[in-house]
Amino acid sequence: MATAETIMMVAIPGFFVLMAVELAAARVMGRSVYRLNDAINSIGLGVLSQVVGVFTKLLTIGIYAWVVERVALFALPADNAWVWIGALLLYDFCYYWLHRAGHEVGILWAAHVVHHQSERYNLSTALRQTGSGALFGWVFYLPLAVLGVPVEVFAVVAVIDLIYQYWIHTELVPKLGWFDRVFASPSNHRVHHAVNDRYLDRNYGGILILWDRLFGTFAEERDDAPPVYGTRAPLRSWNPLWANLEVYWALAKDAWRARRWRDKLQIWFAPPGWRPADLVERFPKDGFDIARVEYDPPLSRPMRAYALLHFLLLLALGVQFLTVAPSLGGPAKALFAVFVATGLVSLGALLEGRTWGFAIELLRLLWLACWPGLTAHWPGHLSTAMALRVPFASIAALSLPALAWAWWGTSALRARAAR
Template sequence: MITPERIMAWAIPGFFVLIGLELLVAKWRGRDVYDSNDAINSLGLGMLSQIVGVFTKLFAIGIYAWCAAHLAPWTLPANSVWVWISGLLLYDLLYYWLHRFGHEVNVLWAAHVVHHQSERYNLTTALRQTGSGFLLGWLAYLPMALLGFPTEVFAVVALIDLLYQFWVHTEMIGRLGWYDRVFCAPSNHRAHHAVNDRYLDRNYGGILIIWDRLFGTFVEENDEDPPVYGTRAPLQSWNPLWANVEVYGAMFKDSWHARHGLDKLRVWIKPPGWRPADVAARFPKPEFELHHARYSPRISPALKIYCIVQFALLLLLGVNFLDVAPKLAWAPATAYAVYLVYSLWALGFLLEGRQVGVWLELLRTGGTALLVAIGGHWFGVAQLDARITVAMATVFGLGAIALLLVASFERRHVDSTRPVLG
């Protein structure tokens, strides 16, 4: 039986193969489309989204299943090809409207903004996903439940729609002729991610771009006005937790400072960027500059290599978490998730070249090595094999030593014009 878990298990290795292929093609063409710090941040946010999804997946699926079972007047047959085809088409239409409202309603933008924060555009951007979309996103798909589409159909077509959108996040594929007129394709989606006036808030389609043509939101990519990526309120951080809460925080502040009661509500439902006049006057924000410098704090090659290696190890742990979490009790699963989130948070500070990142990372690597060596335990595993215990303690111990050496070298050689670990 086809399940979302099985589809994702097949897809994840493919993601990294295609990312590697995109990187090779970009190098061959002499194109600069990747920054390691940005890629780590995007992949880390995707990992964070998957971690949150382990605990919230049943939230949306559970609500959908209840509505389909208790509110739908009939149940469509899950063994019908036409149910699957129509279900995918309906899902894609509902995705268009959720995506569109995600750009037009501030509280929905607060979740979706994570996907747009990268100032690069490559396949790692596709994996840059929100951790808070589960809060309200389920509302958009209730019509499917009320029309009787089975829960398993909903879950699979949702994943298909999501997976399709992976390949369109690239600058390595140009225009595709007739395909661009019917389907969401790289050219169409590059325009969607751009902050140029021409492209802003256009091309919402997931699989089909015809929804945008029908509802007046389509724009074609223009070579004379190449897309500039990111958001009009740049994140300026590699902190994955801040990336998920920055817009919520800004809305809370504006709502708190608004003097009029209705304005306190409007902050949440108005389009992104809207602010009460009195708040904007008292707490002005700088004007957006289209061609501003990309956020990329300078760190040494040694520290960058350390971060890449540690993130690769975190990815392996993340895959292990996704495999074992459904089998774990609530407490060890939560502890494992907190450990991974903390690790991504510490790595973000390191990528920003901040001294606090060194201490947070030393606590993680040194603490992990010590606890594994002494206890021989891992989250949910009562007793690790002795060889695994030695291997893990050695890897994390060497990580702590390597970081100390890198940080010591940085302090001795950093010049006054470069804010590395300062």
């Protein structure tokens, strides 16, 4: 029986093939659905989420396994088709409530907001996943554990539910008639990602849209109201760490500034955007503008090329990390994860034109050149690590002048734009 990890590793190449198909189809149709900086940010957040997931399995799987072993009401067999079908339906039902709570409870929105920050809607948006969802998300799936759904069944249906939702993140597939009335579809999910008043906080279903129809959260996409994507408090950053932390930080600041202890607590559990009256008066925020200009800092062509090439390298390193992580010791695993995360932060800062991003990228290139020679844990054997010294040093050496050229071009472009 295929494991959840195996299914995901097989699916990953398919994700990128379908993105290429979507990009090609959009060009044929004369539509612009991708921006390089936005796509790098979305896919990078997906990589970061998977990397973090290696370290949070204790919460996502460990607690579930403990409940199944000690609390389960039934001993359900893992080789029964009805167990699998029932588990998938129940998982999707629980997902609906987790997803809905992620829009109705401040601290849960702090995790889920990552998935909504993109102001574009394409298949790369589907990969834009949170790194902190494991903190509370596991609670919503405990009913499956209490019923006795085996761990291996739970893990696989969770991946199936997640993979299904990939294809519905596109603007290119129109309404699908009867399909839209039963299943989550591109049209239904475009509504979910929109910030228009008529669409806000609707269509939470993962596979089935029937849950929304049953519990009163369904809204139909209308031709006279094109969806506008993003969040009502725009991120305006390509930093993947800040993307994961921005709402937590905003909640923490409001909780610190609130005068009443009741408000300090309520801020975390009230609907997103709720603030006590004294905070609204003392620390007002800008109103929501649906006509706002998309976040797109000036970027030179050399910087676009540099960011794309190094992002592809980081993407390969991320996949390598997921492959070898089970065989690595704690320190080596942490070092590998930090290197991948640092690269994503560095590229994000370069895409924003941040000077500190240029400095961090220089240090990252130096470490890239030296890493195989300094550690015996690539990808678990010293001989393999040493074999990488020359190609990694060559990549770093060639990247240094390319980075300087790209940075100069972007700085000049931004200076002209500021005049």
